[in-house]
Amino acid sequence: MATPFYVAPEQMMKDRAEYARKGIARGRALVAVEYEHGVVFVSENPSRSLYKTSEIYDRIGFAAVGRYNEFESMRVAGIRLADVKGYQYAREDVTAKSLANAYSQALGAIFMGGEAKPYEVELLVAEVDGDTGEPGHELYHILYDGSIVDESRFVAIGGDTEPLTSALESRWETDLGRDQAVQVCVAALSEAAGRDIQGDNLEVSGLDATRPRRRFFRLRGEELATALADG
Amino acid sequence: MTSEDLLSSLPRPFDVGGSSFFSTLQREAPQAVPPILAGEWPQEFRSQLVEGTTVLAVVARDGVVMAGDRRATAGHIISRGDMRKVFPADDTSAIAISGAAGPAMELARIFATELEHYEKVEGEPLSLEGRSNKLAGMVRANLPMAMQGLVVVPLFAGIDRRTGERRIFEYDPVGGRYRATESAATGSGALAARATLKRLTDPEADLDAAVRTAVEALFDAAEEDSATGGPDLIRKVYPIVAVIDAEGYRELSDDDVAAHVEGVIDARRR
Numbered sequence: 001m002a003t004p005f006y007v008a009p010e011q012m013m014k015d016r017a018e019y020a021r022k023g024i025a026r027g028r029a030l031v032a033v034e035y036e037h038g039v040v041f042v043s044e045n046p047s048r049s050l051y052k053t054s055e056i057y058d059r060i061g062f063a064a065v066g067r068y069n070e071f072e073s074m075r076v077a078g079i080r081l082a083d084v085k086g087y088q089y090a091r092e093d094v095t096a097k098s099l100a101n102a103y104s105q106a107l108g109a110i111f112m113g114g115e116a117k118p119y120e121v122e123l124l125v126a127e128v129d130g131d132t133g134e135p136g137h138e139l140y141h142i143l144y145d146g147s148i149v150d151e152s153r154f155v156a157i158g159g160d161t162e163p164l165t166s167a168l169e170s171r172w173e174t175d176l177g178r179d180q181a182v183q184v185c186v187a188a189l190s191e192a193a194g195r196d197i198q199g200d201n202l203e204v205s206g207l208d209a210t211r212p213r214r215r216f217f218r219l220r221g222e223e224l225a226t227a228l229a230d231g
Numbered sequence: 232m233t234s235e236d237l238l239s240s241l242p243r244p245f246d247v248g249g250s251s252f253f254s255t256l257q258r259e260a261p262q263a264v265p266p267i268l269a270g271e272w273p274q275e276f277r278s279q280l281v282e283g284t285t286v287l288a289v290v291a292r293d294g295v296v297m298a299g300d301r302r303a304t305a306g307h308i309i310s311r312g313d314m315r316k317v318f319p320a321d322d323t324s325a326i327a328i329s330g331a332a333g334p335a336m337e338l339a340r341i342f343a344t345e346l347e348h349y350e351k352v353e354g355e356p357l358s359l360e361g362r363s364n365k366l367a368g369m370v371r372a373n374l375p376m377a378m379q380g381l382v383v384v385p386l387f388a389g390i391d392r393r394t395g396e397r398r399i400f401e402y403d404p405v406g407g408r409y410r411a412t413e414s415a416a417t418g419s420g421a422l423a424a425r426a427t428l429k430r431l432t433d434p435e436a437d438l439d440a441a442v443r444t445a446v447e448a449l450f451d452a453a454e455e456d457s458a459t460g461g462p463d464l465i466r467k468v469y470p471i472v473a474v475i476d477a478e479g480y481r482e483l484s485d486d487d488v489a490a491h492v493e494g495v496i497d498a499r500r501r
Contacts, residue, residue, distance in 0.1 A: 049354070051354070054351065054354075055351050056351070073241045073242050074241075076241075076242045076249075076352055077237050077238075077240045077241045077242065078237070079348065079351045079352055080240045080252075080255045080259065080348075081237055081240065083252055083255070083344055083347070083348045083351075084252075084255060084256060084259055084260050084263075086344070087252075087256065087263070087340070087341070087344050088260060088263050102237040103237065105237065105238075106237045106238045106241075109238060110238075114238070
């Protein structure tokens, strides 16, 4: 009778984490920066239609890095959760916090062995202009193992984020305009990559609290060129 | 649906209802989907059933106008004088409802959520044809309730984003979908409204003229049909008039509608 190999739980978790981290590090990073009226997401993405960011609900946006099929299914599940909740209760009851918790639970369960392998994704859930009484934005960073970090000002997700974080640290100021925030992101991405990243290779989107109802926006073509040009 | 359910609602490959909010709701929160009823209803219950009455739509050169009166009835009683029967479905289309008010308003809400859900999941909005077909399916799903007397008949109008075409779709209680060329009306006062619409609708007229036509038709419906409310000049409750053009969906302010109503009254005063 064959005896199954014993693998220490610590070792198994370590292997799974390393597997997920390696997968994520293969892709390109994404940065999110808070500005005066919301949050912008910027990443290098040559595709015109396969996006890393999405609208989830009125005030909630989603951004992800890693394996496309995995974060895409997370994105759709998030939209489903938000829409069902908003339909059953009220639109203002759909919050980034509960969605981030759901993602954290789901990724945690998958990492702990719910699936054959952990998901190779990192997610960001952002919310602008919440009803908490105080103005401010919420930014939740969810890792492949379900751990969740409440970020502020700016955050870089993906593989090698250290140079990006320090590049953002030196550029970020309070009350940036939307276009300035986009430029800060592009400059940080270019600096970390060591090359100039052009507008047609960028995916730029975000949340703008001054918009009516659906706050999510995406900058493309002309609009993006204008945003990158001024200042 | 709680956060633990996120895993269960992960999309499955080749799921035909994958972009549909209604399918998701049926699967993830079946208790929120209207149940199919059986058995006879007591008479007292029937007489308490709130019904919405006349809604209509008119094509104009630059868009579509949709309007509805404000009356709701329960049996022979006027139950509300300020009901809303015209709703935005999305940026470029509107839905108006007649029939059993509760299920009808629910239909409008599910339909609007459905369109937004599709747009978010797919990244592209549904075509106008697609939207009108989806609505037909939802009316059809209501058939068991319609058999019980909870009939819901919507009216759908909008502009196709790709072709810029203006269209109106009419429905029947079993989910039949009919494309109207110039105008359409549904609800208890539809007969009178339709006569006026036929006479006055000019698809090449501007939006202002189409709004006037809509107000005239509602006025005639209110005169002929006891369940349709005329403009309430004392309490300043006017019909809801929505316009959909290249800039999207918007509703006319009470003052604008009041001006049209005054115009109609002046023309008829002797």
